Amino acid sequence: MSKISIPVLFLIYLFFAGCQNIPVYPEKPSISFGSVFFRDESPTDFIYLTLNFKDGDGDLGLSSTDILNSPFTELIDSSGIQIRNPNRFNIFPVLYRKEGNEYLAVPGGGFDGIFPRLRSTEEKGPIEGSILYKLPSINFFGEDSSIAKIKVFIQDRALNKSNVIETPPFPVIY
16 A cells, blocks of 8 residues: 555545534423422422423523513512513422322422523534533421422523423422
């Protein structure tokens, strides 16, 4: 073999090694269960929820600037009273407590929240990874221990809602 063949083969190898298949995901985000656990961290307790996500255009997360603009801003009615704007949030967990043989939604909830932008630029393209979200409470169920689970979905900046997932049951022990 001549000296030219080895560099040519090396360049061909680099070309194919550098080729990556860019995944194609729908623009509507999708989530799957990662993990969930409770931790008593007096005075505040936390449920740590990890979600795996995929999104076709990468528009997940809200910045502090985003929430100052429509459709994420707070809504005020004509009498000056603030109206809850669900678009102000991008993660929507509902906590359930086991009562006998069924799970009942914990009244009051209030666990909707915001996770930050997952891409710092406006670049469009597929994105995947995981989100760790902490649900805080003074006492989730008073001083009682119990079994809980969570149903949750996320929303992107185009207001596309993901699928709803449900965690397996987990203990909340004081």
